[in-house]
Amino acid sequence: MHLARIAASACALALATAGTVVALAPTSSAAAGSVYSVAPYVDLSNGQEGLLDTAITGHHLKAYTAAFVLGEGCNQIWGDTLPIGADSFTDPEIARAKAEGASVIISSGGSSGLALAWTCSNQSSIDAGYQAIINDYGVTQLDFDIEGAAIADTAAAARQMQAMKDLKASNPGLQFSMTLPVLASGLTNDGVNILKAAKNAGIRIDVVNIMTMDYYAGTGTEMGQGSVAAAQATLAQMQSVDSGYTYANLGITPMIGKNDDGSTFTLADAQTVENFAVQHSVGRLAFWAITRDQACGSGGNSLPTCTEISQNQLAFTDAFVPYEGSTGGGGGGGTTSDFSLSVAPGSASAAQGGSASATVSTSVTSGSAESVSLSATGAPSGVSVAFSPTSVNSGGSSTLTATVGASVAAGSYPITVKGTASTGSHTATYTLTVTTSGGGGGGGGGGSLTNAGFETGSLSPWTCTGGSAVVSSPVHSGSHALQVTPSASSTGECDQTVTLSPNHAYTLTGWVQGPYAYIGVSGGASGSTWSNSSTWNKLTLAFTTGSSGTVTVYVHGWYGQANVDADDFTLG
Structure with a gap:
């Protein structure tokens, strides 16, 4: 998840083939069981883990997802930033939650880490490492959170699916989920390729869990409806790969409260998502994270530990937990057409x-x-x-x-x-x-982009994040272009706000190159388009202004990816 800033160097528990820890509930094979229909994430590295105990004992939480186990070569560790070993913290915390009546899903990977199939190329070691998690924690469900550049690693994805096929053969009833980044328009092409890797291995992913968060489409993005749109689009993509997928194979995981991109997922958005889940028997509802499900303290401004909105403690947990009862605990999959x-x-x-x-x-x-x-x-x-x-x-x-x-x-x-x-x-x-029949684009007038080709040699009036800058190479034309620089944990973005004619159609074009290069508009209109190319290519976006005519034009590259180059914008 985007806020799980995990320090792999603070090593904890070696779960790999060379050894195991004291088993919490040893078992030779996972017992048969259904997908947990409500299983929010718990960041076992941010010092707020006490909220998990309160959610279980006082708010009826029945299942949760423990994050994250990290691959380190052909070994695995807990990504715990606390200077203590797993035996003295992570294991007791999981054991305590189990004693309080909650089931656990163990999640590997995350935004700053990799699952074992991405760090180890030996298939038998991968299989044994995942089996060690099953044995040591007595779990029947595993989650794999694949983000950033990892999602494009097709060789690792093939190893992952082979491991799951092997594990399912030896662990009757084992369920697994793949947690993937998503836009409101659905999975990226690389996300769809994860589904194809499962198809090629001869298995179906039990839950395709989409992270409906951080769309970088502007602070006014309606995150509840965005989650619904992403769910609908993703199911269509899933069924294009395997017609057997239904909403029972889909999970929805928003980031509660403020997101990294400045958008906000509210309690009203939570109700929108739950209503949709009830209507369609969605397989799983989750969120990032129980360990954030509280308002910030006085002077607090820390997204990893609070939502930065006004709320009661565990209000989002209370909003989602009723879905467990509405599905009978089974996570959807009714027989009504x-x-x-x-x-x-x-x-x-x-x-x-x-x-x-x-x-x-x-x-x-x-x-x-x-x-x-x-x-x-x-x-x-x-x-x-x-x-x-x-x-x-x-x-x-x-x-x-x-x-x-x-x-x-x-x-x-x-x-x-x-x-x-x-x-x-x-x-x-x-x-x-x-x-109008003479028409085309904007109905005339109303402003235009300034410094659209960056030939002034400076950014103004564009405003940018991070290390984004005007460069002399590479360029599409002229002597300058824009280079947008994402980081490992956040997107890079440049924006320019313009006032156009109200209620008119416009077309935005721009030349870009680089991984996951986006152009779009937000504010008085909303839309985006993207490409994933190492060479210059032209993106085109049609949109219609609202009553004010004011929009923000943006270009950005996705976090964890290389630079995006942009040049020669037009708006008309």
Whole structure:
């Protein structure tokens, strides 16, 4: 997780093949059991572990995820920053929680560490190391948090899936989750490749646990709806790899309170996520972290140990724990048929007399496929919306075509797309922006980007984080370009706020190169696009301003990745 700043040098427990610790509940094989439906993370390195005991004894928490075990060559250690060994702290803490009635998932990896398959290339040692965790802690579930550059290591991912296949063969009932970074638009390509690695190994991941946090899309991001959007998009990606996946194989893990990017996940957002989970029988709800689930003390300003919002102690735990009861403790997977509905792209522009199209996708979320009839409401007079085909079996898709009459007034129109089946209905919003027939982009005027090619040799009026700077090489054109520099624990980002014409369509373009290079807008409009290329490539983003016309244009690179270069922005 983004706030788990783990010091691997403060070594604790060697869990690897050479030896083990005093077993808390030794067992030769994991007992059969279902996925724990509520299992928030506990940072066993930040000095707030007493909150776990309070959550169990006073707030009915039944399961939690202990973070993190780290690979160190072909050995494993607890990533504990305290200057004490695991036998005197981590083991007793886990044993105490178990005695108080809570089950534990052991998590390996994290934002500042790696799971064993990423640090060891010997398959038998990897298998034995993970088996040691199962034996020493008597667990039936393992979690692997894969972030940063690790997620692109396909060889390590293949070793990981082979290990899980081997372990499942020798441990009946063993469950495992893969915790992966996500955007509101779903997994990255590397995340999808993790799913493909499982498919290639002949296994299905029990829980694909998505970190719905730190989108770096602006401080006004609605994090509850962002979690829902990410869940819907991720399930579609999962089912594109293996049609057997359902919401019972999905986990949702937000970061409670303030996030690293300045956005805030509120208690209202928690309710939004829980309502969605109940509706779709989501496999797991978690959050980062119980050891933050409290307001900061006087003068406190420390995201690793508190949420930096006003809240009662363990308020987020109280918000999520009821989901355990709503699922019967089993983590979803009911037999009632249901489906999801999405529209991509979610918005488009069309000139008067023209048309725009989008793909309406459906997927099975539980039970069996069923017939879904498609319809649309909210289109203005003079705009017709058609579907081809007009109905699909859930799992299928249809093409939406919006045809705009010559006299339709320019403006943005939200259109509700509805899918109706015998078991119920779902909707999605498609925003159609009508421009004048001479039109295109912004309807004219309203400001533009300054220093868009960085040819002044300075950043102004762009504002940047970290070590980002204007450089003379590499450049796309001219003599200067921008270099955005992420760190191991945070993104690098440069922003420029501009005032454009209100309620008009614009197109932002920019040339970028580097891993996970993003351009986007926030504030009075929201959207982003990205690429992952070692050579210059052009990114294009269409958006529509709100009533103020003011937006913030940004470019950023993801934490834990190399520099991102950007040049030659246009906005029109």
